Amino acid sequence: xxxxxxxxxxxxxxxxxxxxxxxxxxxxxxxxxxxxxxxxxxxxxxxxxxxxxxxxxxxxxxxxxxxxxxxxxxxxxxxxxxxxxxxxxxxxxxxxxxxxxxxxxxxxxxxxxxxxxxxxxxxxxxxxxxxxxxxxxxxxxxxxxxxxxxxxxxxxxxxxxxxxxxxxxxxxxxxxxxxxxxxxxxxxxxxxxxxxxxxxxxxxxxxxxxxxxxxxxxxxxxxxxxxxxxxxxxxxxxxxxxxxxxxxxxxxxxxxxxxxxxxxxxxxxxxxxxxxxxxxxxxxxxxxxxxxxxxxxxxxxxxxxxxxxxxxxxxxxxxxxxxxxxxxxxxxxxxxxxxxxxxxxxxxxxxxxxxxxxxxxxxxxxxxxxxxxxxxxxxxxxxxxx
Amino acid sequence: xxxxxxxxxxxxxxxxxxxxxxxxxxxxxxxxxxxxxxxxxxxxxxxxxxxxxxxxxxxxxxxxxxxxxxxxxxxxxxxxxxxxxxxxxxxxxxxxxxxxxxxxxxxxxxxxxxxxxxxxxxxxxxxxxxxxxxxxxxxxxxxxxxxxxxxxxxxxxxxxxxxxxxxxxxxxxxxxxxxxxxxxxxxxxxxxxxxxxxxxxxxxxxxxxxxxxxxxxxxxxxxxxxxxxxxxxxxxxxxxxxxxxxxxxxxxxxxxxxxxxxxxxxxxxxxxxxxxxxxxxxxxxxxxxxxxxxxxxxxxxxxxxxxxxxxxxxxxxxxx
Numbered sequence: 001x002x003x004x005x006x007x008x009x010x011x012x013x014x015x016x017x018x019x020x021x022x023x024x025x026x027x028x029x030x031x032x033x034x035x036x037x038x039x040x041x042x043x044x045x046x047x048x049x050x051x052x053x054x055x056x057x058x059x060x061x062x063x064x065x066x067x068x069x070x071x072x073x074x075x076x077x078x079x080x081x082x083x084x085x086x087x088x089x090x091x092x093x094x095x096x097x098x099x100x101x102x103x104x105x106x107x108x109x110x111x112x113x114x115x116x117x118x119x120x121x122x123x124x125x126x127x128x129x130x131x132x133x134x135x136x137x138x139x140x141x142x143x144x145x146x147x148x149x150x151x152x153x154x155x156x157x158x159x160x161x162x163x164x165x166x167x168x169x170x171x172x173x174x175x176x177x178x179x180x181x182x183x184x185x186x187x188x189x190x191x192x193x194x195x196x197x198x199x200x201x202x203x204x205x206x207x208x209x210x211x212x213x214x215x216x217x218x219x220x221x222x223x224x225x226x227x228x229x230x231x232x233x234x235x236x237x238x239x240x241x242x243x244x245x246x247x248x249x250x251x252x253x254x255x256x257x258x259x260x261x262x263x264x265x266x267x268x269x270x271x272x273x274x275x276x277x278x279x280x281x282x283x284x285x286x287x288x289x290x291x292x293x294x295x296x297x298x299x300x301x302x303x304x305x306x307x308x309x310x311x312x313x314x315x316x317x318x319x320x321x322x323x324x325x326x327x328x329x330x331x332x333x334x335x336x337x338x339x340x341x342x343x344x345x346x347x348x349x350x351x352x353x354x355x356x357x358x359x360x361x362x363x364x365x366x367x368x369x370x371x372x373x374x375x376x377x378x379x380x381x382x383x384x385x386x
Numbered sequence: 387x388x389x390x391x392x393x394x395x396x397x398x399x400x401x402x403x404x405x406x407x408x409x410x411x412x413x414x415x416x417x418x419x420x421x422x423x424x425x426x427x428x429x430x431x432x433x434x435x436x437x438x439x440x441x442x443x444x445x446x447x448x449x450x451x452x453x454x455x456x457x458x459x460x461x462x463x464x465x466x467x468x469x470x471x472x473x474x475x476x477x478x479x480x481x482x483x484x485x486x487x488x489x490x491x492x493x494x495x496x497x498x499x500x501x502x503x504x505x506x507x508x509x510x511x512x513x514x515x516x517x518x519x520x521x522x523x524x525x526x527x528x529x530x531x532x533x534x535x536x537x538x539x540x541x542x543x544x545x546x547x548x549x550x551x552x553x554x555x556x557x558x559x560x561x562x563x564x565x566x567x568x569x570x571x572x573x574x575x576x577x578x579x580x581x582x583x584x585x586x587x588x589x590x591x592x593x594x595x596x597x598x599x600x601x602x603x604x605x606x607x608x609x610x611x612x613x614x615x616x617x618x619x620x621x622x623x624x625x626x627x628x629x630x631x632x633x634x635x636x637x638x639x640x641x642x643x644x645x646x647x648x649x650x651x652x653x654x655x656x657x658x659x660x661x662x663x664x665x666x667x668x669x670x671x672x673x674x675x676x677x678x679x680x681x682x683x684x685x686x687x688x689x690x691x692x693x694x695x696x697x698x699x700x701x702x703x704x705x706x
Contacts, residue, residue, distance in 0.1 A: 001395075001454060001632055005387050070387055269706060281696070288699040291706060292626070292647045299625035302389040310390075320621050323614070368607070374617050375610030379590045384605035 003302065005070065012071045013078060019051055020082035032088045033207035038122075038164040041088035045119030055093055055117045062109065063117030069305045076257030081266065091161055092116045092123030096169050099186070103234035103242050107227040112188075124162035124191065126170030126213055127243075129155055134369050136171070137180045137240065141215065143172035143187060149231070150174070152189060152218040158363075162211035163200040167191055171239045184239035188231045189220050205355045258298040261325060261332075264353070265294040268336055271350075276339045286335040293328040297321070316377035319370040326360030326367060333357045391458065391628065398436075399458040405432055406466040412677045418469040419542040423516050426469045427499075433468075434497025442480040442569060447491040449480070453572070457631035460573040464580025464688075467680050469543040471501040471513045473573040473692055478502050479521060481566035486528045486556030490519065503531065503549045507567065507693050510537055510546035522551040526563065529554050541687040543680070568645045570692040572630055575645070575652040578688045579627055582620045582656035585663040585681050589613055593666050603666070612662045619655035626651045643705035646698035653689045660685040 005013070029044065030037035048054035049063060057072040058064025067075065087093065093116065100109060115121040132139040141154025152172055162168060168191050175183030191198060195218040200208030220231035234242035272287045300321070308314065333354035337344035344350070361367045375381040391399075409429050418426040433439065441456035443449025456476060463472050479500035483490045494500055503511040504523035514520045514533035522531035531549035539546050558566070590613060593604030603609050630648035633641040660682045664671045671678045689695065 001390060001392055001628065002388055003629065003632065009387075284703055285695075285699050288702045288706075289650075291702060292651055293622075295629075295647060296622045296626050296651060299389065299629050300622060302387060303625050303628075306388050306390045309388075317621070320618050323618050324622050368611065371611045371614035372607065374614035375604075379586075379610075379613055379617060380594070381590060381604040381610055381613065382594055382602045384601070384607070 005074070009068070009070055009074060012067065013074050016053065016075050016078045017082070019053060020078060020084055023047055023051075024082050024084045028083075029085045031207055032086055032161075033163065033203075033205075033209045035164060038088060041085055042119045042122065044085045045087070045089050049118040054089070054119075055097070055113075058097070058113065058117065062113035069308055073257050073259075073301060073305060076259035077262060078259070080257075080259035080263035083263070088161065089116060089119045089122055091125050091165075092121070092167075095125055096123050096188075099233060099242060099245050102245050103186075105227050105230070108230060108233070111228040121167050122161060122165045124159050124165035124168045124211075126156035126159050126162070126168040128158045130157055133158075134366055137184075139171060139173065139184070141170075141172045142176070143174040143185055143220070145174070146219075148223045149219055149221040150185075150187065152187060152195075152215045152220060154215055156213040156215070157201075158210050159213055160210045160363075162191065162198055162213060163208040165191055168213065169233075171243055174236055174239070181240040183237055184243075185236045186233040186239040186242045187220050188233065189215075189218055193218060195219070203355075204358065205352060258294065258301045261294040261297055261328065264329070264332055265291050268332060268339075271336055271339050275341075283335070283338065286331075286338070290328070290332040290335055293324070293332070297325055297328065300324075316373050319365075319373040320378070322364060323361075323367050323370050323374070326357075329357040329360050330354075389625070389628070391454070395454055395458050398455055399462055402433070402436060402438065402459050402462040403465065405436065406462060406468065409466075411466045411468065412680055415467055415469050415543055415680045423469075427516070429468060430470060430499060431497060433463075438463075439476065439497050440495040442477045442573075443491050443495050444484060447484060447488050447495075449491065449495045453569070453634040454628075454631045456569075457572060457576045457627060460576035461580040461583075461627070464577030465584045467543070467581065467584070467684055469513075471499055471511075471517055472577055473570040474501040474512060474517075475499050477569035477573040478504070478566045478692075479519060481562070481569050482521060482523065482528050482558060483555075485558045485562040485566075493518070503547075504563075504567065507697055508570075508691070509548075511549045512539075512544050512546055512691075514547035514549060515545060520549055521555070522549045523558075523563065523566075524551065526557045526559065527554055528556055528558060539683075539687055541683040543684060544687055564642060567692060568642050569634065571649045571698065572627075572634060572645045574688050574692045575627055575630070575649040578649075578656035578685065579620070579623060579652040581681050581685050581688070582616070582623070582652065582659040585656070585659040585678065585685070586613065586616050586620060588678055588681075589616075589659075589663045589666045609666060612666065616655070616659045616662050619651075619658050623648070623651035623655040640705065643702055646693070646701040646705075649693060649698045650695055650702070653685075653695070656685040657689050 029040040032038050032041040045054055052065050055064045056067040056075050060066055127136060129139050129141060143150040143152050156170055169188045171184045172187050173183055174185035195216045197214040199212040201210055201212060203209045221229045222232045268290055276283055336350045337354055376383055414425045414429055437450055438459045440449040441452050444451040479502050480494055498518040500519040501511040501514050501517040502521040511520055520531045522529045529551040530553045531551050533547040534550045535548045537546040593609050594602055596603050626648040630644040633644040663678055667678055670676050
């Protein structure tokens with residue numbers, strides 16, 4: 001057992017750290033949930049891509065550098081510590097790409113991934129529907145077979161980044177009369193094309209971080225003669241299984257490396273030293289608990305990386321991660337606001353972070369659903385009718 | 387970077403678990419609680435044969451010197467709630483004696499039980515009545531001691547004693563005393579982790595079998611969410627425990643911080659597990675008839691043993 005990194009990994013860390021020190025904008029970019037900020041973040045992704053640092057874990061042919069999982073986690077840690085911009089391409093990179101690597105055809109990969117790596121195409125997820133949240137398998141949006149492809153119809157919602165994004169991905173019922181997990185297909189579709197209406201939704205912070213999508217006879221090509229442009233991932237009718245590989249990524253390691261939490265902890269410690277009454281032991285306890293939690297999450301990530309390096313799979317334990325980091329994130333921001341006192345009401349980075357943290361226990365599968373997964377799949381408690 | 391237990395440590399933990407699993411610990415603990423310590427001492431004799439008692443003693447003093455093995459073994463001792471002075475025999479006393487009386491270590495490595503009072507964090511010596519060696523640490527001075535007045539612990543298996551200091555063995559510097567206390571805290575954290583896991587398992591078993599309103603109570607989301615919350619705490623404490631053992635093995639600068647973080651996380655997880663276990667078991671859990679009682683009160687005692695949460699959080703903050 002050890003926590004030492006090999007020479008290649010240390011060299012990689014140094015390269016990333018140097019690059020970020022030289023390139024991270026001195027002034028924060030405008031929020032990516034504004035038109036101006038979205039384009040600024042898209043431009044930043046190109047700066048990363050030029051240095052082959054936008055998708056380090058991907059194969060080199062698609063713009064990555066075949067980095068190991070350890071290196072990817074280290075990249076993320078350096079990225080957040082450097083205070084670098086939010087990743088406007090993250091839904092595509094972390095949610096869709098892993099699914100594509102597992103289920104898409106070579107021609108699809110070659111067409112989609114290099115553009116995703118440079119944020120030439122920014123992707124938005126289209127999972128939830130107005131009547132299908134935690135119970136995603138009850139979804140109603142349909143796909144109807146037509147000559148050369150499919151027509152998508154229905155309504156999707158809580159679609160992150162969709163206000164300004166270029167493409168969407170999600171599940172549609174492709175076999176009429178089927179129920180639940182059967183008869184679903186995983187589609188990708190152009191958000192700019194005829195039949196797509198995007199209605200931005202203002203979030204708690206006042207910005208349209210997600211949107212509602214109305215789809216009316218939206219054509220998606222699916223032609224054996226032209227696999228590169230096919231909008232279907234994996235087999236028709238097998239969408240649920242294909243999608244679940246993405247769901248596990250969103251909940252677990254991929255989206256939530258420890259980097260963000262370690263960086264938040266650093267900032268909390270600075271805030272505590274500068275602003276807090278050092279004799280207030282209750283406050284000190286909360287700060288220490290934030291540090292312990294971030295450290296636990298970091299170490300648990302290294303344990304997971306080791307298991308994956310040994311050929312293991314991410315399983316239901318990603319639900320433990322998700323519950324842990326989302327609750328930690330809210331508690332840690334609450335601590336920061338407590339330190340700020342009356343200033344904790346005034347909009348600023350900590351309040352922004354606090355508002356964002358409130359979404360954590362909800363998105364990527366609510367914590368209640370995650371706790372059911374933990375109870376049934378890890379602990380082996382009996383299933384119940386829900 | 388390979389952050390997982392090596393196979394030999396996993397195998398060792400499994401062998402200790404198997405040994406204790408066959409020893410009918412619930413009966414052993416109940417006997418210990420009523421003053422019949424013979425079955426418990428027999429378990430300790432078997433443990434000594436596996437080398438457990440030598441793990442906290444350096445090779446140069448005839449021991450094995452493996453803090454990671456010590457940690458995984460202590461987790462199994464905690465899992466089975468082995469009675470007796472666990473942290474004192476396996477960790478604190480060996481570290482103190484290495485500094486002041488290394489000639490006494492051979493007997494410890496072979497299985498002698500030891501206990502220690504080290505005020506302010508550990509004012510009472512646990513199980514001093516049955517220990518072969520009793521120490522009292524007063525600032526930097528280590529004395530041999532004898533048991534004085536007995537105090538009743540919340541955990542009936544822990545008999546607490548004020549001690550009467552006798553002959554002086556020698557003196558330790560701050561670093562040596564800190565090392566002894568840290569190893570004690572590490573072993574206590576490991577015991578708590580084992581207890582937390584055991585109570586979670588007992589609760590899952592009970593909730594899967596106990597039926598009310600015509601269905602297993604464990605099929606109810608309220609119970610599932612309680613137990614999932616415990617699983618989150620226990621699983622997220624585990625890597626802190628392993629990292630602390632690693633830091634102690636490597637003599638890292640961060641060892642004290644890492645041990646304190648593990649102590650806070652493991653004892654909190656165990657205490658959470660205890661509270662939820664009691665709630666899930668209902669009234670039967672609130673009796674001494676049920677085995678849960680053997681673990682429940684020990685979890686409470688270990689929260690304060692070898693440093694309260696206050697002490698350990700302060701140590702973490704000092705290191706940051």
